[in-house]
Amino acid sequence: MQDPLARLGLKHPLIVASMAGGPSSPELVIASSAAGALGSIGAAYSSPAAITEFVDKVRAGTDRPFAINLFIQHPQPQIDAATVERAVAATAKYRAELDLPAPQFAAPYEEDFDQQFEAVLKAKPAVLSFVFGVLPAEYMRTARKSGMLIIGTATTPEEAGALEESGVDAITLQGFEAGGHRGIFDPEAADSEIGLWDLLTRTLPKAKVPLIAAGGIMTAVDIRSVLAMGASAVQMGTGFLATAEAGTSAAYRAALQGTERATRTTRAFSGRFARGIENRFMNELDAAAAMPFPAQNKFTRDIRGASAAKGSADFLSLWAGTGKGELWQGSAADLIEKLFAD
DSSP: OOOGGGTTTTTTEEEOOEEEEEEHHHHHHHHHHHTTOOOOOOETOOOOHHHHHHHHHHHHHHHHHHEEEEEOOOOOOOOOOOHHHHHHHHHHHHHHTTOOOOOOOOSSOOOHHHHHHHHHHOOOEEEEEEEEEOOOOOHHHHHHTTOEEEEESSSSSHHHHHHHHOSSSEEEEEETTOOOOOOOSSSTTTOOOOOOHHHHHHHHHSSSSSSEEESSSSHHHHHHHHHHHHHHHEESSSSTTTTTOOOOOOHHHHHHOSOOEEEEETTTSSSEEEEEEEHHHHHHGGGGGGGOTTHHHHHTHHHHHHHTTTTTTTOOOOOOOOOOOOOOOOOOOHHHHHHTOO
């Protein structure tokens, strides 16, 4: 089986995860790719113009390959007035505490995928990666014609099988330990909660495309372990959140400190399962008051923004995996060198 990253000429079998919403700054993508890994642009929340601007900054800083990551778009949820009223009431005290006005909330709830996809095609990154499903056949054909490597994300062996059948070049297996959004195809489905070790064990025997291991990977020992199992590469996100180049906010960085971080999955911030550090918003918001994804994500954006501006982690989506240990606060290049020193 040919390594999907071989044609990229990477020095290390490492993808630095796309962490949309701030942490994956242009500086982090540049530093990661320049150091011989694959930096990733988290473009899921970005307009086409913002994607183009981000790509221009990255290309100004490095000529090395990088990835752009998108969210597969599902039909927009139908949100009735009663659902909105319930969500407004459940969050009123937080908006009052943050001096925010009542929300002006209406569809659309996310960026237009077709326009984002066109921006990616024009940018021509080395890799297009995606989560939340299978890239429809017409998009797959167009992306393949552009010459991009195509990587999907699976949380179960069944999802991996569907991705392989669709024609992806490689699959990121996202264990339950991973921080950030779970890549579950169905936004309303329960989480299978399969850990990375089990996911690799169950998927490797049937896989005909290379697999990239993600979830709880923090150290050189972790990397060697999953590569020895048969993974072609690893993907790491949490380990890079505190690096000098990351766009992680001050309040977020403070919450990441220490050797152990109490994390769990929640729908509170976006309406989709995602793993993050426990905080007030996660613990207090009644799950019944959360709207479906991506409506809840748009609905809570002002709360998260105001919390960051005030330097408070109480209402931030503090995405982080289960990995333990102090996070590296130096340069991303030095962290990559440390991880692959052997």
